[in-house]
Amino acid sequence: xxxxxxxxxxxxxxxxxxxxxxxxxxxxxxxxxxxxxxxxxxxxxxxxxxxxxxxxxxxxxxxxxxxxxxxxxxxxxxxxxxxxxxxxxxxxxxxxxxxxxxxxxxxxxxxxxxxxxxxxxxxxxxxxxxxxxxxxxxxxxxxxxxxxxxxxxxxxxxxxxxxxxxxxxxxxxxxxxxxxxxxxxxxxxxxxxxxxxxxxxxxxxxxxxxxxxxxxxxxxxxxxxxxxxxxxxxxxxxxxxxxxxxxxxxxxxxxxxxxxxxxxxxxxxxxxxxx
Amino acid sequence: xxxxxxxxxxxxxxxxxxxxxxxxxxxxxxxxxxxxxxxxxxxxxxxxxxxxxxxxxxxxxxxxxxxxxxxxxxxxxxxxxxxxxxxxxxxxxxxxxxxxxxxxxxxxxxxxxxxxxxxxxxxxxxxxxxxxxxxxxxxxxxxxxxxxxxxxxxxxxxxxxxxxxxxxxxxxxxxxxxxxxxxxxxxxxxxxxxxxxxxxxxxxxxxxxxxxxxxxxxxxxxxxxxxxxxxxxxxxxxxxxxxxxxxxxxxxxxxxxxxxxxxx
Amino acid sequence: xxxxxxxxxxxxxxxxxxxxxxxxxxxxxxxxxxxxxxxxxxxxxxxxxxxxxxxxxxxxxxxxxxxxxxxxxxxxxxxxxxxxxxxxxxxxxxxxxxxxxxxxxxxxxxxxxxxxxxxxxxxxxxxxxxxxxxxxxxxxxxxxxxxxxxxxxxxxxxxxxxxxxxxxxxxxxxxxxxxxxxxxxxxxxxxxxxxxxxxxxxxxxxxxxxxxxxxxxxxxxxxxxxxxxxxxxxxxxxxxxxxxxxxxxxxxxxx
Numbered sequence: 001x002x003x004x005x006x007x008x009x010x011x012x013x014x015x016x017x018x019x020x021x022x023x024x025x026x027x028x029x030x031x032x033x034x035x036x037x038x039x040x041x042x043x044x045x046x047x048x049x050x051x052x053x054x055x056x057x058x059x060x061x062x063x064x065x066x067x068x069x070x071x072x073x074x075x076x077x078x079x080x081x082x083x084x085x086x087x088x089x090x091x092x093x094x095x096x097x098x099x100x101x102x103x104x105x106x107x108x109x110x111x112x113x114x115x116x117x118x119x120x121x122x123x124x125x126x127x128x129x130x131x132x133x134x135x136x137x138x139x140x141x142x143x144x145x146x147x148x149x150x151x152x153x154x155x156x157x158x159x160x161x162x163x164x165x166x167x168x169x170x171x172x173x174x175x176x177x178x179x180x181x182x183x184x185x186x187x188x189x190x191x192x193x194x195x196x197x198x199x200x201x202x203x204x205x206x207x208x209x210x211x212x213x214x215x216x217x218x219x220x221x222x223x224x225x226x227x228x229x230x231x232x233x234x235x236x237x238x239x240x241x242x243x244x245x246x247x248x249x250x251x252x253x254x255x256x257x258x259x260x261x262x263x264x265x266x267x268x269x270x271x272x273x274x275x
Numbered sequence: 276x277x278x279x280x281x282x283x284x285x286x287x288x289x290x291x292x293x294x295x296x297x298x299x300x301x302x303x304x305x306x307x308x309x310x311x312x313x314x315x316x317x318x319x320x321x322x323x324x325x326x327x328x329x330x331x332x333x334x335x336x337x338x339x340x341x342x343x344x345x346x347x348x349x350x351x352x353x354x355x356x357x358x359x360x361x362x363x364x365x366x367x368x369x370x371x372x373x374x375x376x377x378x379x380x381x382x383x384x385x386x387x388x389x390x391x392x393x394x395x396x397x398x399x400x401x402x403x404x405x406x407x408x409x410x411x412x413x414x415x416x417x418x419x420x421x422x423x424x425x426x427x428x429x430x431x432x433x434x435x436x437x438x439x440x441x442x443x444x445x446x447x448x449x450x451x452x453x454x455x456x457x458x459x460x461x462x463x464x465x466x467x468x469x470x471x472x473x474x475x476x477x478x479x480x481x482x483x484x485x486x487x488x489x490x491x492x493x494x495x496x497x498x499x500x501x502x503x504x505x506x507x508x509x510x511x512x513x514x515x516x517x518x519x520x521x522x523x524x525x526x527x528x529x530x531x532x533x534x535x536x537x538x539x
Numbered sequence: 540x541x542x543x544x545x546x547x548x549x550x551x552x553x554x555x556x557x558x559x560x561x562x563x564x565x566x567x568x569x570x571x572x573x574x575x576x577x578x579x580x581x582x583x584x585x586x587x588x589x590x591x592x593x594x595x596x597x598x599x600x601x602x603x604x605x606x607x608x609x610x611x612x613x614x615x616x617x618x619x620x621x622x623x624x625x626x627x628x629x630x631x632x633x634x635x636x637x638x639x640x641x642x643x644x645x646x647x648x649x650x651x652x653x654x655x656x657x658x659x660x661x662x663x664x665x666x667x668x669x670x671x672x673x674x675x676x677x678x679x680x681x682x683x684x685x686x687x688x689x690x691x692x693x694x695x696x697x698x699x700x701x702x703x704x705x706x707x708x709x710x711x712x713x714x715x716x717x718x719x720x721x722x723x724x725x726x727x728x729x730x731x732x733x734x735x736x737x738x739x740x741x742x743x744x745x746x747x748x749x750x751x752x753x754x755x756x757x758x759x760x761x762x763x764x765x766x767x768x769x770x771x772x773x774x775x776x777x778x779x780x781x782x783x784x785x786x787x788x789x790x791x792x793x794x
Contacts, residue, residue: 006398006399007398008372008394008395008398008415009415010370010415011394014393014394025612027604027608028607028608028611028612029608029612030608031604031605031607031608031609031667032605032608032609032612032613032667032668032670032671033666033667033668033671033748034612034616034668034671034672035663035668036616036672038662038663038664038668038672039659039662039663039672044661044662044663045662047661047662048658048661048662051658051661052658073562074562074563076559077558077559077560077562077563078559078563080555080556080559081556081559081560081563084556084559084560129774132774132777132778133770133773133774134737134738134740134741134773134777136740136741136744137740137741137754137770137773140744140754140755140758141582141758144582144758145578145579145582145583146579150563151563154563220651223651224651224653224741227653227744227745228744234653237654241657253650253654256651257649260649270548270552273544273545273548274545274548274549324703325703326699326703350702350705350706350707351705352705353702353703353704353705354704354705354706355705356704357704358700358703358704360696360700362696364696364697364699364700364715365697366697366715366718366719367719368718368719368721368722369714369718373714377701377704377706377710377714378704380701380704380705380706380707380710380711380714381704381705381706382705385707385709385710388706388707388709388710388713388714389709389710389713392713392714437704
């Protein structure tokens with residue numbers, strides 16, 4: 001039984017993997033034109049340094065501050081309104097897409113039949129499509145469609161987050177204990193009632209927690225969307241950057257950091273309270 | 276004189292793990308340490324291995340005072356001492372071969388050490404260390420897939436592969452069946468005798484200790500209760516060592532009173 | 540009492556939602572009514588016939604590879620940088636370095652990728668190099684913080700045992716701590732790669748190359764057919780990366 005070979009069986013796979021990684025690295029480096037050295041070149045350093053040095057002191061005249069607070073409120077409003085719309089779309093979609101409410105599954109101990117899966121696929125596919133396209137692409141499209149301003153941001157968040165929330169809700173519904181819902185379905189209750197009495201009690205905490213977390217992400221996303229014209233803090237940062245107004249950019253970045261921290265705090269408080 | 280403890284004490288916060296322990300162990304001796312649970316056997320071994328610094332007293336190891344040395348010199352000293360842990364500290368996803376070869380990390384340079392992480396450089400050596408413990412076929416298995424007894428044997432193999440001058444074993448056979456435990460202890464003793472290694476092992480099973488080791492030290496409540504050759508260990512010494520007032524036998528029931536309730 | 544507070548919280552949230560709509564003066568009626576919906580429908584309709592000519596497909600393919608390279612190398616760089624910063628940030632080199640490293644990591648991750656991209660475009664000029672660097676810098680902050688937390692929670696026994704046998708600090712880390720940590724590090728990195736492939740598309744908007752830049756140009760020139768091909772390319776790329784990362788996760792992360 002003791003074979004006398006001294007070779008490590010993992011040696012060959014490791015070698016092949018390393019060679020593969022190196023083989024992929026070379027074209028990767030060429031395609032991305034990676035050159036970290038540019039950050040250290042003198043003239044570039046000067047340019048960056050000049051830009052960054054204008055950051056101090058951050059702009060704090062009264063006019064600018066009122067503009068800043070308006071932009072911040074707008075960002076918050078875009079995120080909240082967008083999430084509200086997203087929920088409107090996501091909740092019915094998740095109910096449709098979730099296998100938790102499948103009548104076939106209820107009578108087969110949780111395994112949905114072929115038709116169950118097939119008929120749910122369009123809804124699931126739609127949700128995946130909505131979330132796979134980056135939200136900023138949606139923002140760009142909506143800006144072209146409805147013009148500059150926060151409306152585009154609200155619609156973009158609504159669409160993308162509907163996809164994200166819908167898919168995750170469907171998965172949460174499928175991951176809680178299915179037996180209460182199955183029992184209700186088998187005793188003849190409607191699917192919606194089976195959901196409210198059987199699935200929701202177990203899933204509520206996780207659903208609320210995830211939704212609040214996503215709201216926090218939406219706040220950051222709406223800032224990013226502002227860069228393509230969807231209003232709020234992001235649009236102002238973009239404008240100031242184009243004008244090389246370093247001081248204004250600095251204040252706005254600080255406001256952004258403050259906003260993110262506030263959203264994080266609110267998110268933790270709400271999750272502690274409601275979930 | 277390989278290990279010399281002079282009035283050594285060890286405190287863990289408020290608890291006195293060891294209290295004024297004085298021992299001398301010479302080169303090539305094979306010593307067993309026995310005692311009740313919580314007596315301080317592990318603490319004593321860790322103290323001797325320089326894993327913890329004594330809070331009182333002095334430790335001399337291989338002719339040096341480890342806690343007076345610089346950190347680098349202490350590392351070099353530690354490479355000459357092998358400690359077999361009670362619960363082998365092996366990452367579950369690490370393969371047995373890498374775990375065993377890690378024994379000589381103290382003697383290899385950084386480059387060779389890192390190289391062994393991706394490609395084991397001494398498969399025959401590791402295989403030999405494992406073969407004596409009956410684990411040669413588990414060479415390329417992940418540690419997380421082994422049983423408790425197998426893991427302990429890998430820990431012993433690592434310590435043997437290290438080829439230390441002093442081998443300290445903390446409950447090395449606690450998870451093994453009696454036959455395997457006997458075999459492993461015999462192996463350790465043979466290795467120590469053949470290579471002039473000083474062996475100190477703490478054991479729960481008194482009969483194993485008496486069977487394999489020539490000198491037995493009894494520890495109770497952090498102090499040395501007795502220190503004598505194996506033949507001189509008597510029943511009364513063992514009773515005194517393991518006496519535990521809290522484990523009183525249940526009171527024998529007195530005569531029960533039966534009451535006849537007349538039925539009307 | 541706690542129930543009352545819960546109800547108040549929910550009422551507050553509903554008020555906030557209504558206030559948001561009001562503040563934005565979102566006239567959904569004007570967006571949807573007044574032929575607004577028809578306008579959007581017509582705009583969407585222009586996307587339904589993507590340009591599938593060979594030339595354009597080749598350009599989209601090239602852009603996709605560029606985006607893939609940007610996100611992959613950016614994440615890889617971030618892993619290395621993040622691990623280097625995580626070691627001091629977990630307290631391995633003393634308190635002052637820990638505070639400094641944590642500050643650097645917080646700065647790196649607080650600034651969103653787009654802002655980093657604007658800075659790197661300034662320094663490195665237009666093109667995918669700026670995008671890769673921006674992604675690397677931001678992700679290094681995120682991964683560094685996650686790595687530091689994982690490092691702090693890792694069991695110290697294996698490394699301590701190797702130190703006790705005379706091994707150096709580096710050897711103790713590599714043989715004792717890293718094997719336990721590696722699956723977690725890989726899982727975090729794969730998750731960030733999935734995120735970065737989406738961000739890489741976006742960074743193109745500020746000139747950092749790849750599919751994002753193509754999309755921005757085609758949309759600005761009102762070339763909806765070409766833009767729709769680019770969006771399809773983005774979708775395919777995202778789905779591929781998600782699937783590949785899932786495979787890697789199954790193989791190396793789950794034990």
